[in-house]
Each structure stands twice: as C-alpha cells, then as structure tokens.
Amino acid sequence: MHIYPFLQAVRDQRPLVHHITNWVTIFDCAQIVKSFGASPVMAHAPEEAADMTGIASALVLNIGTLTTELVESMKRSAQAANRKRIPVVLDVCGAGATPYRNQKSQELLAASTIDVIKGNASEIASIAGLPAETKGVDTGLVAADLAAVARDLAARRQCIVVVTGAEDLVASADRVVRVGNGHPIMANVVGTGCMAASTLGAFVAASPDRLADAVTAGLVCYEIAAERAAQHATGPVAFKQRLFDEAFALDEQAVEPRQRVTLG
Amino acid sequence: MHIYPFLQAVRDQRPLVHHITNWVTIFDCAQIVKSFGASPVMAHAPEEAADMTGIASALVLNIGTLTTELVESMKRSAQAANRKRIPVVLDVCGAGATPYRNQKSQELLAASTIDVIKGNASEIASIAGLPAETKGVDTGLVAADLAAVARDLAARRQCIVVVTGAEDLVASADRVVRVGNGHPIMANVVGTGCMAASTLGAFVAASPDRLADAVTAGLVCYEIAAERAAQHATGPVAFKQRLFDEAFALDEQAVEPRQRVTLG
Amino acid sequence: MHIYPFLQAVRDQRPLVHHITNWVTIFDCAQIVKSFGASPVMAHAPEEAADMTGIASALVLNIGTLTTELVESMKRSAQAANRKRIPVVLDVCGAGATPYRNQKSQELLAASTIDVIKGNASEIASIAGLPAETKGVDTGLVAADLAAVARDLAARRQCIVVVTGAEDLVASADRVVRVGNGHPIMANVVGTGCMAASTLGAFVAASPDRLADAVTAGLVCYEIAAERAAQHATGPVAFKQRLFDEAFALDEQAVEPRQRVTLG
Numbered sequence: 001m002h003i004y005p006f007l008q009a010v011r012d013q014r015p016l017v018h019h020i021t022n023w024v025t026i027f028d029c030a031q032i033v034k035s036f037g038a039s040p041v042m043a044h045a046p047e048e049a050a051d052m053t054g055i056a057s058a059l060v061l062n063i064g065t066l067t068t069e070l071v072e073s074m075k076r077s078a079q080a081a082n083r084k085r086i087p088v089v090l091d092v093c094g095a096g097a098t099p100y101r102n103q104k105s106q107e108l109l110a111a112s113t114i115d116v117i118k119g120n121a122s123e124i125a126s127i128a129g130l131p132a133e134t135k136g137v138d139t140g141l142v143a144a145d146l147a148a149v150a151r152d153l154a155a156r157r158q159c160i161v162v163v164t165g166a167e168d169l170v171a172s173a174d175r176v177v178r179v180g181n182g183h184p185i186m187a188n189v190v191g192t193g194c195m196a197a198s199t200l201g202a203f204v205a206a207s208p209d210r211l212a213d214a215v216t217a218g219l220v221c222y223e224i225a226a227e228r229a230a231q232h233a234t235g236p237v238a239f240k241q242r243l244f245d246e247a248f249a250l251d252e253q254a255v256e257p258r259q260r261v262t263l264g
Numbered sequence: 265m266h267i268y269p270f271l272q273a274v275r276d277q278r279p280l281v282h283h284i285t286n287w288v289t290i291f292d293c294a295q296i297v298k299s300f301g302a303s304p305v306m307a308h309a310p311e312e313a314a315d316m317t318g319i320a321s322a323l324v325l326n327i328g329t330l331t332t333e334l335v336e337s338m339k340r341s342a343q344a345a346n347r348k349r350i351p352v353v354l355d356v357c358g359a360g361a362t363p364y365r366n367q368k369s370q371e372l373l374a375a376s377t378i379d380v381i382k383g384n385a386s387e388i389a390s391i392a393g394l395p396a397e398t399k400g401v402d403t404g405l406v407a408a409d410l411a412a413v414a415r416d417l418a419a420r421r422q423c424i425v426v427v428t429g430a431e432d433l434v435a436s437a438d439r440v441v442r443v444g445n446g447h448p449i450m451a452n453v454v455g456t457g458c459m460a461a462s463t464l465g466a467f468v469a470a471s472p473d474r475l476a477d478a479v480t481a482g483l484v485c486y487e488i489a490a491e492r493a494a495q496h497a498t499g500p501v502a503f504k505q506r507l508f509d510e511a512f513a514l515d516e517q518a519v520e521p522r523q524r525v526t527l528g
Numbered sequence: 529m530h531i532y533p534f535l536q537a538v539r540d541q542r543p544l545v546h547h548i549t550n551w552v553t554i555f556d557c558a559q560i561v562k563s564f565g566a567s568p569v570m571a572h573a574p575e576e577a578a579d580m581t582g583i584a585s586a587l588v589l590n591i592g593t594l595t596t597e598l599v600e601s602m603k604r605s606a607q608a609a610n611r612k613r614i615p616v617v618l619d620v621c622g623a624g625a626t627p628y629r630n631q632k633s634q635e636l637l638a639a640s641t642i643d644v645i646k647g648n649a650s651e652i653a654s655i656a657g658l659p660a661e662t663k664g665v666d667t668g669l670v671a672a673d674l675a676a677v678a679r680d681l682a683a684r685r686q687c688i689v690v691v692t693g694a695e696d697l698v699a700s701a702d703r704v705v706r707v708g709n710g711h712p713i714m715a716n717v718v719g720t721g722c723m724a725a726s727t728l729g730a731f732v733a734a735s736p737d738r739l740a741d742a743v744t745a746g747l748v749c750y751e752i753a754a755e756r757a758a759q760h761a762t763g764p765v766a767f768k769q770r771l772f773d774e775a776f777a778l779d780e781q782a783v784e785p786r787q788r789v790t791l792g
Contacts (some may be wrong), residue, residue, distance in 0.1 A: 024554050024570050026288050030454040031501065040454065041358070042288050045331045048364035055361065067573040094569070097583065100576035188776065190558040190568065235773020237559065245499020248452065290552050294718045295765065304718065305622070306552050309595040312628035319625065509763025512716065 003259050004252040006217035011037035015057035015205035020044045020074050022064025025191035029198040035247040038202035049073040050080035058086055058205030060198050064093040071104045078112035087115040087204040091197035096126030118162040118197045128153045147176045160215050170216050177216050180260035181223035188236035220259045267523050268516040270481030275301035279321035279469035284308045284338050286328025289455035293462040299511040302466035313337040314344035322350055322469030324462050328357040335368045342376035351468040355461035356383040360390030382426040382461045392417045411440045424479050434480045441480050444524030445487035452500035484523045531787050532780040534745035539565035543585035543733035548572045548602050550592025553719035557726040563775040566730035577601040578608035586733030588726050592621040599632045606640035615643040615732040619725035624654030646690040646725045656681045675704045688743050698744045705744050708788030709751035716764035748787045
C-alpha cells in the first residue's frame, strides 16, 4: 500500500482536529497532530464543544481522565461530527479498569456513530464485551482470537477497530490489516497510545473517504517516526521528544521502504 | 530602548505570577515564567483564586480551554488584581472560534480592568469586533490596518494590546511599537503563544509602572531566546525544550545588540 | 542502608500507582513513576476514583490545583486505600498559600489515614500549624527546629513526614533520617517536588511493610538520578528531560556508593 500520499494530504490540507482528551497527555496529543502538519484544537466546555467540532475536520475523543461533564461534551461533539459527516476517533483509554469507565464508553458508543475505536488488546476486549485485564495488555487472547474479536466489533459497530500492540491490527468488517512498525521503547513512555489516536485523527481528517487506509497510513507514519527516534535516543523521554521531530521531518523515502503492512 | 534592565528586574524580584490558564500548555506557562526567574503559581478553584491573586504580583489569564466555572474564577481573580493594583494579562486564545468563546472574552473584559490583551491578528480582530478567521492568522487585514485596529482597541480599553505574528505589535492609545524578533519555527510548536503571554506576566509583575515598555522587553527577551534556541534545534520540539533554557541563560550581551524594536 | 533492593522491588512488581494530582505536572508525575518501573494511572472522577484505587498498590494525592470536587475524589480514594491497606502519599503542594488550601489539607488529613505527608519546609510548617511563608521555603526555622516539627507531626499523625529541601528530612515518630542527595538545578524546574512525591508512591507501593525505608530509598534514587542528569544538562529543562531517563537507567552501582543518608 502507498502510505506517503496520506501524510502529504495532512500537510497539504492542515485540517483542524478537535480533541476532547485527557489532562495527562493533552499537550502530547496536540503536538503530535501539529508535528504531522495538522492543526490541533482542544475545547471541552459543554457550551462550545459542538461548535468547535463544527469548524473541524475530525474529532478525537480520549477517555483517559474522563468525568461525567467531559463525556457530556464528548457526546455533543460526536453528534455534531456525525451531522457534519466528519470522522470521529475514540481512544478507549483504560476501558475495563472500572465499571464507570465501561459504562461511559458504552454511552459514547450508543450516543453517536464512532468511526474509529482504538485501544490495546485489553481495552478492545473490554469494549467488545469480553472479560478484560485492567493492567497491561495480557488478555489471555492469542493473536488469532484478537483479530476475530476486533473484526467482529468492527462489523457490529460499522467502524474501524484499531488494536495497538507489538503488532497493531486495523480491523474492518471484511478484513484485518497488520502493522508491524514501532519500537519496544514506546512502552516506557507515557502518552504513546494517546498520540497514536491523535495521529489517526489527523490522517482521517485529511482522507475521510478512505478511512481504513488513512488509519493504516497514520499508524505506519507514527511508528516509523518512532523507529527513527529510537535510533537516536539515550532513554525513553529523549526518545519521545525526538519522536515529535521525526514525525515533523518524515519524507517519502523514510516511509515507503520501511512500512510493514500485511493483510490478514 | 534598553531591554535588559526589565529582565534583571524579574530576576531580582522573583515576582509571584498567578495563572489561570489552559490545560494544554499549563506546564509550559509555568516553566517559561520560572526560566525567566519569576515564580509561577497556578490555582483556579473559585474559592481560592482571588486569595492567590492577593499574594501575587501579576495575573495571567488564558482562555485556551475555558469553562464557565474557570471564567468565574478568572473574573474573581481579575477583580482582586484590580483592587491590589497589580497588572492583568489576558491571552484571548482562540477568540473568534466559537460564539461562547467570544461571549466569555467580552464578559472578562467587562468584569474588570485588563492591562494587557494579547492575541494573534485573528484573535485581536475578533476582540475588536471585526469579523475574524478562526483558523490561522490570515484576517485579510494588511499590516497598517492591523496597527490601527490594535491602537483603537488599546485606546478604547485603556490598555496595552499585543498582536503576535512574524512581526509583533505593542499598541498603546498613543503609539505602536513593532518587535521584529522571533523565528518561524515557533509556528510548529504548541504553546509558543501561551508562553509569550506568561512571559509578559513575569515582566509586568516586575515593572508595573512601565507597562508598555515591560511588555516590549518581555516580548524581545522571549523571542531572542527563541532565536538562540533555533540555532541549535534539530526540530520543533527540540527547539522548544531549548527555548526554556535559553530564556534561563539570557544575558545582557545576548539581548541588547539583537533587539529589533521599531516605532510606528 | 541498602537502597537498591527497594528500586528492584518497584521494577519487579511494576505496581499500579493511582494519582489524583494537579494539571501542571500531571504528565511528569506519571512519567517519573513509569521511568522507575511502576505503572501510573490517573483518574479523578468522583464516580470512579475509589474503584481505581481499589485496583492499585498505592495512592498519591497532590493538591497543587485542587478544587472542591477534586478533594472529594481524593477523600473517597484515600478511604478506599485505607480499607485496602495500601499506602497513601499526600503532597501538600502550596499549603499555607490560601485559607482554602489549608482547610482542604486539614479535611484530607481528617477524612482518612495518610501514610506519608510530603512538602517543603514552609508547607510542612503550615500543616503542622505554624505560621508559614507562602512563597519559597524560608520559614525562619533553623534545621534543628524543622526536624522537631516534622517528628512531632509524624508522631501526632502516626505517619512519615518528608520535608524536601537542600537536605531532605524523613521523619517518623521515633527518628529523623536526612538525605543529602540532589542538585540545586532542581529549583529551576517546575515539577521536581511533585515528581518526588510520585516517586515515593512507587516505592511505598512496592514495599508497603517498610514505609520509612521505602520513602528514604525513593528519595535517594530520585535525587541520585537528578545528580546524574545534572552532569549532562545544558540548562534546567534539559536537566529535567534527562532526569526521567536517568531514573529509568539507574543501577546498583549508580546508587549504593552515592547515597547520602544520615541519621538524626
């Protein structure tokens, strides 16, 4: 698959990507979007959330530090996004950890159409209704099972399901694509998962008519930037700082030969 | 104009600069104030906001991720600052993007005396009552018009109006000063605008009787630190990290020959 | 005292450390915990705070940007921690600055058992009921007095009291340990105090039966990481980035010969 045109589309269009996200990695979410060439905007007041979505090209929701009021703003924004027909990405950060988090995740899924659901194996298993480990990604699912769970969830929800891990899955109702890019050091830094979701927001904003491919391209670009950053890093936080700037500098030669996308 | 004494005053007095700001760049706002030698404090509970302002030497308000409750705290703090006669800086971050944001900005301006209003061309045009582009700084105003808009707003509000851009304007009722320092890489990092406003807070805190000059000096110091950081940076985020440390290390020799301040 | 086994315990157990903390340094709190090998989780909604504590091995509370709702969540989480018999660390950030902050600190102490209270000299003096300077650490207390105040507070509250400064005190009812590690550059960076408290959370989570020693070991490891980071740093923010990665890389040879722990 040809990856670079999707990055080029982000840089050409500089789409506005509205976020309602968590307070831990809110800067990281904004900066990775900017580093890839899009324009981040963060606004969560219930009185303006839908209006801000109304001028954006995609919406990213992240429940990392959710509250009831924040989820209310997320619903309003997601509904505004649906009306405007712009894509909605939901990072189900921490799903499975508490009953409240599960309930609010399901409320978000019921209140609007979510175009991309993203989580690690444990979180996606939880959203799919399986019993989930709350800590770490060890759900006890073998890889083949996980792909089936993701594809089934994608079919039921009519959306793309992204499962991040050593190998990422991008599941649609009819197929599963695997992305083998990335680097183990990412697990030692806070925010790499959130930044992945925000990256997807930038890529689907620029290519809304090719959702699954845009998601795959976004993951590949993000994780190749990570691979390049890891080459220079003296430690996890040095790696993360560099990751932003590798995303900013990514060119076609860096991307195409390095992509590790496989079907199935 | 002699810039360095204003920085020296910040470092000598280490003034407490109270912020009620946004959740995206709240760390950056605090760190830039600390890097310039002042003491940042962030406190937004409505029950304590005014008390915290009461022990500070300046107040910085930033509406980036405003909520109704946060604006209520801002009003109380601004009124406390007025009573104590310490300067208030308002960063009208995102003004023009939503009706709610415009309404809350006007409420803040009506509820208290704001000493310094800071925004990009689009945001200032919106505050001044002109139709504003919400995305980017392209307001369609030519530079001369922008200066007139800023000076007129300064005259009406009896305050300093700062318009940031490739060239910054510092407008009082009777004159406009232009600051030509800075670096284009700043546009690729989240938070450079917010940090500029926080820097102004530190400088007016230390020199409250010379507001316009303190604002100009703050802008010049911040942007010369940026110029120096850009020399070493391998990318936008590496630049930003370095910017803090260049602000910390700035000395008279680095500042005076490099300042690009012009009248008119 | 043998320090390294306490760090090894954190890395072996990877304990979940639940935080309800401030919005300025929330990323730093999470990252330092992760850099030391534990798993941070941040969740503050009153509806889920206690549940999240219920799956954690320690709770860290930090009142830096407290609100009434946030303190309510803190109380619920602290009570859940008490029921589960996992340690609670309270960073009394800014205590003494406003009446509201003092009142809420006392409410937290009254509502549950806090195992570790951590602050600078001014904050601890305020919590102990002495008149406190709100800005800086100059309480007018000589070192010997400060140790007496800390030990007395520890005895009254049946807890460990940590007073950070050029030399840190770890006070129990029956003894005071001094930690002489650290570096002056820490004072020029936002978040070093908050990160210290979060580090303590990781260490007491892994060694809950040896609270005082775990606290001392945590302080020593954190401050030796700081010493090592300072050797490489070109400025305060470069130092802070490096601090995370030195914490991640710390080994026995780096820790044991360098520890500066004294009794009394």
